[in-house]
Structure formats: structure tokens, C-alpha cells
Amino acid sequence: MANSNSTKDGQQNLFKSLQQITDLSLSTVQPLMESVIDNVSRINNSVAELGIPTLNILSNKNKDCCTPKRECPPFCIATITRHASANERIVVPVLITNKCSSTKTYRIGVRELKNNDGKAAVNQPLLNKSSVTLEPNRSESVLMTIDLNATQTNEVYSTEIVVREKEINQNICFKLHIDNANQTEVIPNDEKKYKLKWLDWQSHFYCEPKAKTRLDLDQLTPNHKA
Structure with missing residues (x-):
């Protein structure tokens, strides 16, 4: 033992x-x-x-759309910059794509549009959709519309379009420059330039045609009046 x-x-x-x-x-x-x-x-x-x-x-063979654990998610997942003129209506399209392996429903919202001094714009942006449901690898467009006011000149405004699935806000940063940069200047020509006619091939000068006069009815003979 x-x-x-x-x-x-x-x-x-x-x-x-x-x-x-x-x-x-x-x-x-x-x-x-x-x-x-x-x-x-x-x-x-x-x-x-x-x-x-x-x-x-x-x-990882089972890749998903999640942010790596050792990296902080960015504040802006996308950035949009636009230049516009006062009194202009602008439409900003945003294409939302689901790169995850399952169907996702995202709520869509937009924060208040403010200038660099923190003052809110007279007219605020509007979205044509409040949510989208996307299957894997499918996309859908969301439109943001802003009607600019005449007083909003030489200003820079900012806001964020917010995409949210459950608990986390993911921001599309938007910056708007109201600087009249998109205006096309047009200078009409003097109408005389359209009426000038070639005098002859030797003179190299142009002359204005005689203006057509309209005879007064009193100056017409009875035969003409008839």
C-alpha cells in the first residue's frame, strides 16, 4: 500500500x-x-x-462593417462642401450604402445649420427621408434641401447629417460657403453691333442702315389711303 x-x-x-x-x-x-x-x-x-x-x-474571413476595436470612430464619416449664392435653393444628395453582412435600418436626421458665430440660418435644411432600410451591399439616396435667404451673404455655415442605427450617431459633416461664386456674369452687347452692315469691300468700314420711317396717314394721297 x-x-x-x-x-x-x-x-x-x-x-x-x-x-x-x-x-x-x-x-x-x-x-x-x-x-x-x-x-x-x-x-x-x-x-x-x-x-x-x-x-x-x-x-478575418468574417469581415464586418464594425470599426476596429483599437481605433476610435471618426466624428465625420464623410465631409461635403458646397458653394452657393444668396436666394439660391441647393439640393445635396447623400448616398447611404450598407456594407454590413446583414440588413440594416438607419435613421436619418440633420442638426441646426449655423454660421461660424453660432447664429442659426434663417431657413433650415430639410431631408426627404427620415430612415432607410438596406440589404447588404445596397444603397439609397437621401436629399437635403436648403432655401437660402437674401441676407445670408459672405457667410460660412456648418451642420451634420446624422445617420444612426441604434445607439451611435455617425455624422456626415456639411459646410456651406455663401459667396456668390457660382454666378455667371453676362454683359449684353450694344444692339448697334447687330445692325451694322458692310459698306463695301474696299473701305473696311461699317455703316448704320437708315432707320425705316413710317409715313403719316395725313401725308398719303387719297389713292394710297384707299
Whole structure:
């Protein structure tokens, strides 16, 4: 019995020792492997910036549209800049695309349009839709309309179109410059230029044709009047 107990104790001690060695090995190798993978990823990204084809290291086959965990989502997922004139109506189309692997419903809204001093615009933007439901890889347009006021000149206004699925607001940043940059100046010609006629091929001058006069009825003979 003593030998049996001794054998069991020896086996248990051996198993404990092996387990400790295994745990120690894993705790030692894991940071090293993470460091190696991190270094390789950095080298891969540096090479990619140079335009050289690279390997997709540790790629996830089940890719989704979620933001990487180690990166903060940007405040603006897109930026739109427009130039317009006072009293102009502008229509801004936004194409929303679902790149996720499942059907998504997004609520759409727009914040107050304000200038750089924080003053709200006289006329606020309007959206033609308040939500869109998109299947994977499908797109749908949303239109934002703004009727500009005559007093809104030489101003810069900003707002955000907000796209929200459940809890997170994702912003489309919009900036509007009212600077009359889109106006086309037209200078009409003097009508005399359209009435000038060629005098002759030797003179190289133009002359104005005689104005057609209208005879007074009193000056006409009775035969003409008849």
C-alpha cells in the first residue's frame, strides 16, 4: 500500500511539474509571439504605404462593417462642401450604402445649420427621408434641401447629417460657403453691333442702315389711303 501511494504521489508531482513548465512556456512565448505579430503588421503597413502588394496577415474571413476595436470612430464619416449664392435653393444628395453582412435600418436626421458665430440660418435644411432600410451591399439616396435667404451673404455655415442605427450617431459633416461664386456674369452687347452692315469691300468700314420711317396717314394721297 505504501508503494502504491508513493507511486501515485510521484505521478501527481510529475503532472504538476509538467503543467507548471507548460504554463511557464505559454506565458513566455505568448508575449514574444504578440510582439512578432505586431512588428510584422507594422512592416506590412509600411510596405503597403509604398504601394507594394502585401500579404493580409491574420485576416478575418468574417469581415464586418464594425470599426476596429483599437481605433476610435471618426466624428465625420464623410465631409461635403458646397458653394452657393444668396436666394439660391441647393439640393445635396447623400448616398447611404450598407456594407454590413446583414440588413440594416438607419435613421436619418440633420442638426441646426449655423454660421461660424453660432447664429442659426434663417431657413433650415430639410431631408426627404427620415430612415432607410438596406440589404447588404445596397444603397439609397437621401436629399437635403436648403432655401437660402437674401441676407445670408459672405457667410460660412456648418451642420451634420446624422445617420444612426441604434445607439451611435455617425455624422456626415456639411459646410456651406455663401459667396456668390457660382454666378455667371453676362454683359449684353450694344444692339448697334447687330445692325451694322458692310459698306463695301474696299473701305473696311461699317455703316448704320437708315432707320425705316413710317409715313403719316395725313401725308398719303387719297389713292394710297384707299
